[in-house]
Amino acid sequence: MNALLTPSTDRFECLSAQLDGLRRAHLAAPMPNAKERIESLKALSRMMQDHQQAIVQAICDDFGNRSNQETLFCEFVVVLGDIKDAIKHLKGWMKPQRRKVDLTLYPGAVNRVIPQPLGVVGVIVPWNFPLNLSIAPLVGIFAAGNRAMVKMSDRSRRLTRLLAEISPQYLPEDKLVFIEDDGEVGPHFSRLPFDHLLFTGSTATGRKVMASAADNLTPVTLELGGKSPAIIAPDFDLSIAASRLMFWKLLNAGQICTTVDYLFVPESSVEPFVALARRLATQRYPDLTSADYTSIIDEVAYQRLWDTVDDAKAKGARVVFLTDDERGDAATRKFPPLLLLDVSDDMVVMQREIFGPVLPIKTYRDREEVIEYVNRGPRPLALYPFTRDAETRDAYISRILSGGVSVNHCLLHVGQHDMPFGGVGASGMGHYHGRDGFMNFSKLRPVYRQGVIDTMKLLTPPYTTTTDKVLAVMQWIAR
Missing domain, CATH: 3.40.309.10 (Aldehyde Dehydrogenase; Chain A, domain 2)
Incomplete structure (x- = not known):
């Protein structure tokens, strides 16, 4: 349901239903493999290239006038490069990371950190670079194996309608949905219990988004502005x-x-x-x-x-x-x-x-x-x-x-x-682009695997003088 919300729509219930649909799809297939993620990224690239002229025109019409050259440079060249770079490095990013184990205390154990998808990520997009700032986050989101709901700006209505129309031809609606804003959708969107929320916009609005997300303990990435x-x-x-x-x-x-x-x-x-x-x-x-x-x-x-x-x-x-x-x-x-x-x-x-x-x-x-x-x-x-x-x-x-x-x-x-x-401080928090975007939209999940020898048996009650000696050795090693 890549629906465009209207003033008569019960916004929060409609948005909640869309989120529920994406979350069910995630739970049914929570760990897409590298091939599936790469296909999603390639689909984004094809969508942009197949409809390049229509997208450029929609952005120009939303502004009143913007040169084709500026849109191609700022919206297409950069984002297509992001997609290409992610596809090239994705398998390396996905590899579990080996971490050190204290072999003295835990002989034979293995530590790994596994990047895993968070689930469904919400994206709130501003109007100034509406294609770049909607698709560029999706590169990291899809590379990390997530699904996404993207709320576009109420000043980007023509582009939003175009993306809502064409995106189902490339990605299923339980993977990606674009939301049109009539000026009143934003507060409802930021109240949804996403697994992560990315907002790009003003510092003042960023404070409101963060406050709304806090009710659900939704982690946020805020890309704000300021005086540079x-x-x-x-x-x-x-x-x-x-x-x-x-x-x-x-x-x-x-x-x-x-x-x-x-x-x-x-x-x-x-x-x-x-x-x-x-x-x-x-x-x-x-x-x-x-x-x-x-x-x-x-x-x-x-x-x-x-x-x-x-x-x-x-x-x-x-x-x-x-x-x-x-x-x-x-x-x-x-x-x-x-x-x-x-x-x-x-x-x-x-x-x-x-x-x-x-x-x-x-x-x-x-x-x-x-x-x-x-x-x-x-x-x-x-x-x-x-x-x-x-x-x-x-x-x-x-x-x-x-x-x-x-x-x-x-x-x-x-x-x-x-x-x-x-950004930092009032100009934002969190990062994306490239590997950092992949990590930002992943859960870096620590996994400990027990070896054959279980030293914890030495600490099993009832406690004895042997327990005290083992603890003394452990303290000596730790110092």
Whole structure:
């Protein structure tokens, strides 16, 4: 029943029934072999490739406009690579791990840790990369042998309906189900007694999801956001830094949880950076009506960005538009890319995740200012130091704790198949991608197997002086 929930549906009962169906299927076949798991992964890949154009169009329509190239790069290339990598390494990941046995106390015994499926995993997907952030978790979930219910965003209705329609052609509905959200499904979904729950979204919503999951003691992986800083060190080529930073800041119109949320620039480099950023933006997006430039997801988000800029301007920030279009287009929700200079902490733009093509710039004189400033706030999801100096690089990495780091570029750590992705503190908990995703969605089950000789007989009551001597030997060995 890959059903789309409507306002008249008893949501919780319908969702519970779907979960019960997946759980029954899991209990009937709780330990899929490697071949079965690989077939599930291949099915995901075929689904994406067979319906590539329809998926790209659905995402574009949900946004209002997003370039085919950005969708292919951010949604298809990365995820298809994840699937290919998982298929290649799955058999190795599944192997039981041998662990040391204290042979003195337990001669002949064997210890193993066996990765086993958890059961049914719930996935709550945001709208900004709806294919990537639904399918990428499924790679780890299916590699680990689980089944999944995926609740899509209410801002991704066209894509959700497409996936709900086509997925049963590739995977049975007791393996995978997509849930459409009308804006009210989320709280019911997070109350379900999943065996694990993955949420990607804002920190504020993440707190609510975790509270709901706690009622069932459902373990959670939270991939949240936050304010991820970039830092240009004085030794780094400013033009290279500007080119890389502006590429990522304007990709998807800044609607990325790991994008640069604010930038530290040496005082003397501010005006040169502004000039470079403006030249780069006008070269890449000479006309905001271009299909290359992504729309803001909806009217509420579009107006929120203007309110954020107006708040900063009213409190003393200098607004620098990066293209000739300074008004944007409310009809298409194309928001003009801009910089904010002279920002202060009382501005909304420095307090909340921006999620748009707005880049605040702060100046600094020495790296201690940067370290102290970042560490005063919640731990960010990502950190982006630009420097050729190893000592400066290591100082930022060792003294600022973040979910991940890309040095001399942005976001690229997220796309590495053999690297865990996740936050820390207010930016999230838990990891997935690659082997780490497989482990995250597995129960690492310790199994002890008794040898021929049972030393525990020596500790069987009634206790005697012999028992005392055995315990004395055990304590001596343990010390």
